[in-house]
Amino acid sequence: MARRKTSSKSNSLSSRSVSRVPVAKTYKLYIDGKFPRSESGRYYSLRRGDTRVLANVCRGSRKDFRDAVVAARNACGAWSRSSAYLRGQILYRAAEMLEGRAGQFAAELVLQGVARRRAETEVAAAIDRLVYYAGWADKYQQVFSTVNPVSTSHFNFSVLEPTGVVAIIAPETSGLLGLVSNVAPAVAGGNTCIVLASKSLPLCAISFAEVLHASDFPAGVINVLTGLKEELIEPFASHMDVNAVVYGDADAQAARKIQELAADNIKRVILRSGVDWNSAATQSPYSISDTQETKTTWHPIGS
């Protein structure tokens, strides 16, 4: 449960009345369009200083991840077949929803130790990033596809297709923007995903799940887990029904472990370390094409 700082200032009227006890928030996971607790029942406490507990965060298990992959796989067919226009509309709706809650998200980042100015900038950038990728949904295909001038009498074209289920390990040092910057391009491109939040800055990830929930995303398209990275890297990288894994931290050893485990089913591994997520230079359609396959089709030209 998260406790918010209550104001110590009060006017003469309220000093005589009982001060209001706020309702603390329970942070759960987001799987298949629902908010369950971890099936393991485990948690870890997010603290400020030595003793003050900000919230109890679900310590997601490999079984939670397994369930999330099932949900993502089930949602994948319909989501990848949905029109690009629809995907763009839904991402834009997420921006609308996040814009409406900008204050809440900034406060949540501040609560977790981010300076206020930086928090507000980060939230604004996250909203604009959603708008940015919403606008790519129906355009990346035009930039990256080709009609190929083969020398036989065939109409030959290459298009991008989503790779499928993408497992994302969000950057540790970013409480919101890093997560949004990796989730948005994956789903703009028709993939479904499971994202593991930063361990030290996990709260906005779950609040963001609420934003997604209110944005017309079908259940299972985006699943959000919290937990200990050291426990979850292995299932994220080794699950045989995951098509790609995205790793956002700079830990070279962890990156190597991921690549070794990913080899079993030839998962695509996308390493995005040392990125300044605040910079507009980091957003690009290549983040979308990273999680796409290319399909070439031949068809005769003749009577």
Add this chain to the structure above:
Amino acid sequence: MNAVASSFTPRLPALDRVPCVDEVGVEERVARFCSRSIKKESKVQALKLALSMIDLTTLEGQDTRGKVTQLCQKAIHVHDSRPGLPHVAAVCVYPTMVAVARQALRGHDIKVASVATAFPSGMAPLGVKLEETRIAVQEGADEVDMVISRGAFLEGDHQLVFDEIVAIKEACGHAYLKVILETGELGTLDRVRRASTLAMHAGADFIKTSTGKIQPAATLPVTLVMLQAIRDYYHATGRRVGMKPAGGISKAKLALQYLVMLRETLGEGWLTAERFRFGASSLVNDIVMQLEKQGTGVYQSADYFSRD
């Protein structure tokens, strides 16, 4: 309903001459039908027409004399508190329940339709299927709903499928024959079109979409393709074959979309229970609720409409 004339000679048509069907085009045409707005008087008229076209159906392993008798009561007394409602066209049951239905419907102008031919799968020797048909007719069925051999059709043995229909038609005697294509198992609209043409040339009085026992059952696209086949057959031969979508039509709004499609594809000659039926059960109450709403201006509750 005009039964097949005695001069009718069944002949397997050249199925490769049947036009192919573009699925996307069919779905767009259907979407246009669905955007028709049926209101006020035309809505009331259509709802009553739809009601009169229902084959009220129970086809379950757990059917009993009690169940069938009560269903027949519903067929007769659809919603007596609103006078002027038409009765349904028929009650549709298994052969072993035909006599029960006949008894319960005595004195009323409601037909008894019976499924036969190892419904729903059709996986039985032809002799068994013929015997079942004869029994159903002997028990008093006015109409027989048969299933085609989908396996044979998918194997490409059109002659076998054709011959079976011809034989069943003969076994029906004076009873009308509805031929169920089981479109959900045929898979493509091209096959639906070909199977429709085959069945009509074999002597079907009605062609019917489905048994209602598998998904998908009746759909608007499949029905449109069948109506177009009926239209072409009519222009070629002068014979009017009826059509029955069955299964999955439980809402009045959907039933009206079928009627729009029927009206604009085949016209006046088919806007009658003689040539169009809905294979349904809970549709009855939704239609009556809509009629009640049209009459009173107030949205209704299911509690006020009997469920038999």
Add this chain to the structure above:
Amino acid sequence: MASPESKLQFDTDWKYSAAPESTDHVRIDRQYELFIGGQFVAPRARQYFETINPANEKVLARVARADRTDVDRAVAAARRAYERSWSKLKPAARGKYLYRIARMLQERAREFAAIESLDGGKPIRESRDIDVPLAAAHFFYYAGWADKLEYAFPGRRASPLGVAGQIIPWNFPLLMAAWKIAPALACGNTAVLKPAETTPLTALKLAELMRDVDLPAGVVNIVTGAGDTGAALVEHADVDKIAFTGSTEVGRQILRRLAGTGKHYTLELGGKAANIVFADAAIDQAVEGIVNGIFFNQGHVCCAGSRLLVQESVADEVIAKLKERMETLIVGDPLDKNTDIGAINSAAQLEKIEQYLRIGQAEGGEMYQSSCSLPATGYWCRPTLFSGMAQSNRVVQEEIFGPVLAIQTFRSFEEALDKANNTPYGLSGGVWTDKGAKIFKMTRALRAGVIWANTFNKFDPSAPFGGYKESGMGREGGLHGLGAYVELR
């Protein structure tokens, strides 16, 4: 083959009751001014004209007539906005304004659809289901390009042209406004738009909407008027680019006026598309495609499939089915939700169409019209076929812009292709066959900018649209549509 005895009876006992679209939530002012510099301002000479509802000839509103000085004010406002505000904004911010326009158009969709039908005569079902959603989608699509132009032109930096002068026709008033404004603004330009004389209302409502989303003043300006208003815009020295959609004849005049000026231009002109049906087509769906191709929007479509080329072995069957299908087309009040074919846009256009009906008959064509009834007042034309036509007939060569289809037969692929290409026009074409290879062979050889295979009249903001030859030059929609509004270095 259908015999007279086997004719189907579509005039049934069960008829559709009137299903009028409600208009009590729709607001049309009695009088509209010009929209210049973010405000509605009176025209200098205080001249107004009336816009009527072609379904009943009743006046809907008085609309300002812009003269040369008004056009000058509008261009000046656009120039000021370009230099002082619009070009100073970050591209992503320009995109956000376009997103706002798209979303608000979705919110006000029903009102816009009703007004479009009232002002222009097209059925409410079309304005509601096609025109308005596509217009919103166009804004949404181009909003996304605003901050992504660096990816659209390999090896080149794109910068805006400046002020765009845009002249649009009366057949898709709101949609054409969207097709013009969205890409222009996305690329950083500002605009002066002149709607058609008979259909100004949705452009004016769009002006209100743009003011309501706080689009910076002067970024879009609307100058209503007739041909001379358009001419003033074309000839204005401070306009950097002209975009015109309309007839080929006016397109020629514009090109002559632009000669030597150095202005950029794109033109989307007339067409006389061939809809080619092969014997191996899915015949029933092809018939539907023919109907969609020529009767949709009363045939007031530049890319209409106004010529049917049908393979001779299936010609009788296709024509019989076509005639049967035409019987269920409802011609009537555009505001009735069941209407398929609405009112002809104006008395002048109806006269043009009727002239062609006379010409076609005089040329020996066999004319067939559906038996539908027509309302007593307003401008109406029944869906019409001319069969037994040839390339040398005027109804085959000339654009009629009405619900009139000219039918010719062909025997071979080469003959169909030759007849299809044997025209100064080159906007669109249709090919109906179940054989994929034949589709690609046809699409490779047809000299037209848009080819529909086993479908017709499909539009999407991401799909480029435009013509070859006298049907114009330049493309609207898609990545290619950006090219019209940028300078590449």
